[in-house]
Amino acid sequence: MVQPYKHEPFTDFTMEENKKAFEEALAQVKEELGQHHDLLIDGERIRTGQTITSTNPANTKQVVGTVSKANEELAEKAVQSAANAFEDWRKWDPRARAELLFRAAHIIRRRKHEFSAYLVYEVGKPWKEADADTAEAIDFLEYYGRQMIELKEGKPIESRPGEQNRYIYTPTGVAVVIPPWNLAFAIMAGTTVAPLVTGSTVVMKPASNSPVIAAKFVEVLEEAGLPKGVLNYVPGSGGEVGDYLVDHPKTALISFTGSRDIGTRIIKRAAEIQEGQNHLKQVIAEMGGKDTVVVDKEANIETAVDAIIVSAFGFSGQKCSSGSRAVVHEDVYDEVLEKVKERAEQLTVGNASEENVYMGPVVDQGAYDKIMSYIEVGKEEGRLVTGGKGDDSKGYFIEPTVFADLDPESRMQQEEIFGPVVCFTKAKNFDEAIDIANNTEYGLTGAVISDNRQHLEKAKYDFHVGNLYFNRNCTGAIVGYQPFGGFKMSGTDSKAGGPDYLALHMQAKTISEMF
Numbered sequence: 374m375v376q377p378y379k380h381e382p383f384t385d386f387t388m389e390e391n392k393k394a395f396e397e398a399l400a401q402v403k404e405e406l407g408q409h410h411d412l413l414i415d416g417e418r419i420r421t422g423q424t425i426t427s428t429n430p431a432n433t434k435q436v437v438g439t440v441s442k443a444n445e446e447l448a449e450k451a452v453q454s455a456a457n458a459f460e461d462w463r464k465w466d467p468r469a470r471a472e473l474l475f476r477a478a479h480i481i482r483r484r485k486h487e488f489s490a491y492l493v494y495e496v497g498k499p500w501k502e503a504d505a506d507t508a509e510a511i512d513f514l515e516y517y518g519r520q521m522i523e524l525k526e527g528k529p530i531e532s533r534p535g536e537q538n539r540y541i542y543t544p545t546g547v548a549v550v551i552p553p554w555n556l557a558f559a560i561m562a563g564t565t566v567a568p569l570v571t572g573s574t575v576v577m578k579p580a581s582n583s584p585v586i587a588a589k590f591v592e593v594l595e596e597a598g599l600p601k602g603v604l605n606y607v608p609g610s611g612g613e614v615g616d617y618l619v620d621h622p623k624t625a626l627i628s629f630t631g632s633r634d635i636g637t638r639i640i641k642r643a644a645e646i647q648e649g650q651n652h653l654k655q656v657i658a659e660m661g662g663k664d665t666v667v668v669d670k671e672a673n674i675e676t677a678v679d680a681i682i683v684s685a686f687g688f689s690g691q692k693c694s695s696g697s698r699a700v701v702h703e704d705v706y707d708e709v710l711e712k713v714k715e716r717a718e719q720l721t722v723g724n725a726s727e728e729n730v731y732m733g734p735v736v737d738q739g740a741y742d743k744i745m746s747y748i749e750v751g752k753e754e755g756r757l758v759t760g761g762k763g764d765d766s767k768g769y770f771i772e773p774t775v776f777a778d779l780d781p782e783s784r785m786q787q788e789e790i791f792g793p794v795v796c797f798t799k800a801k802n803f804d805e806a807i808d809i810a811n812n813t814e815y816g817l818t819g820a821v822i823s824d825n826r827q828h829l830e831k832a833k834y835d836f837h838v839g840n841l842y843f844n845r846n847c848t849g850a851i852v853g854y855q856p857f858g859g860f861k862m863s864g865t866d867s868k869a870g871g872p873d874y875l876a877l878h879m880q881a882k883t884i885s886e887m888f
């Protein structure tokens with residue numbers, strides 16, 4: 374009997390024993406850094422001449438690891454391997470596939486701090502963020518395993534006398550999984566195991582900033598008993614390997630999470646029918662956000678300030694859910710802005726491996742340069758209230774930055790910055806605040822801070838986002854509790870960690886028999 378699903382608790386680092394255990398994990402993983410990880414194709418480890426080097430964004434001299442880099446030829450081999458393995462894997466009892474996920478979840482839980490420590494080094498996650506990322510990875514395994522058990526007999530439908538009708542879900546085929554680097558463990562693991570548990574086989578191309586944590590996860594699935602060829606691990610360039618996998622005629626499903634530009638490119642390419650292709654490709658594409666915290670005039674100001682700070686600066690604003698816009702009623706605008714400034718100035722920025730660092734680095738030089746150039750745009754378009762400085766001499770550090778008085782149509786209020794920058798816009802009334810919140814091409818998350826019930830009711834209908842939060846921050850969705858996915862150009866609204874997610878990975882089949 375499978376226990377009911379509950380999300381993995383977060384570690385309380387104020388407890389001395391937890392703090393010590395985490396420090397030990399950081400020390401142990403530090404000793405392991407620099408190892409090389411090969412591709413995995415058809416159960417075989419393959420070393421290539423070319424490598425991707427993963428470095429610590431807080432200390433660019435520290436090599437976290439290297440991974441072999443695939444090319445088109447190896448991508449082809451990986452697809453063929455997944456296609457061959459599909460014939461057997463699709464017939465596995467769904468419960469056995471689910472149990473494999475539960476075993477993998479146990480392995481990770483036992484080594485939880487070790488995985489979180491890798492996240493600290495590989496993508497610069499502060500302790501709490503790393504711990505939450507690992508917990509979410511465990512959650513996806515536990516949740517999707519249970520979801521598959523629920524769906525394994527299909528769903529009930531009606532039958533007439535003398536007739537038996539069944540409605541079942543069948544596996545899709547070869548799934549190409551392309552995750553981002555920011556929820557480097559959780560999204561990579563969740564998007565990999567969802568097709569696996571439904572009976573598809575997978576070619577996973579990890580993000581180039583986080584290939585090591587992905588390699589460690591692949592090892593866990595092997596240890597849990599995944600047969601060869603069912604999961605193939607092929608790091609490589611997006612343009613070369615990514616395009617090749619997306620275009621491949623045997624690719625049946627693409628699960629992408631990342632930027633709007635790459636997501637829309639994938640959707641377009643996947644729609645192109647290739648020679649030898651006799652099916653339509655299913656595409657799940659979860660993309661960017663430009664997320665807003667709306668503050669009403671009747672609102673608890675401390676709640677509002679907390680929500681803005683956590684939403685904007687958690688993991689240095691590098692979440693698709695990050696609240697990079699604050700739209701505040703004119704009556705409380707100055708007060709909220711002043712308090713956000715004070716709080717932002719108290720946040721600690723530093724090497725994420727140190728305890729109590731609130732904000733680590735941003736992920737790489739490209740991200741650093743892009744965010745710093747947006748800060749220059751912000752100075753032109755609005756008023757710099759605090760922050761604005763960066764330092765990339767050792768790692769990629771940027772101060773928590775607050776801009777005020779932005780036009781809702783300005784670039785700063787329209788484009789995804791993906792860094793520790795929040796921009797304030799003043800609204801005359803609540804209706805205008807919601808209009809402003811809706812005026813971007815994205816529709817991922819949003820928060821409303823208000824004590825006015827009517828206003829919250831209005832937001833339910835009129836605030837057009839996939840994940841809407843009241844009187845809290847707009848980040849940190851929990852698997853099974855807040856299914857996650859966005860509207861508009863934020864994606865296909867697949868609602869990862871939700872009850873409908875697995876069905877998107879399968880084909881429903883109706884079987885009708887007359888007696």
Ligand SMILES: NC(=O)c1ccc[n+]([C@@H]2O[C@H](COP(=O)([O-])OP(=O)(O)OC[C@H]3O[C@@H](n4cnc5c(N)ncnc54)[C@H](O)[C@@H]3O)[C@@H](O)[C@H]2O)c1
Pocket residue numbers: 551552553554555556560578579580581610611612614615616619630631632633635636638639659660661662692693694789791817858859863864
């Ligand atoms: N909506 C969500 O659930 C969600 C979650 C996390 C991140 N994101 C978004 O992801 C972005 C940040 O992540 P990122 O920088 O890794 O995004 P990205 O789009 O640059 O890369 C995502 C993945 O696509 C791969 N890729 C690049 N070019 C490709 C191509 N031509 N074909 C196939 N794959 C290709 C990358 O190697 C990576 O693995 C932000 O926009 C963020 O909002 C969205």
Ligand SMILES: N[C@@H](CCC=O)C(=O)O
Pocket residue numbers: 555556691692693694847848849850851857
């Ligand atoms: N699901 C995560 C965001 C994922 C994107 O980065 C959250 O809810 O904060």
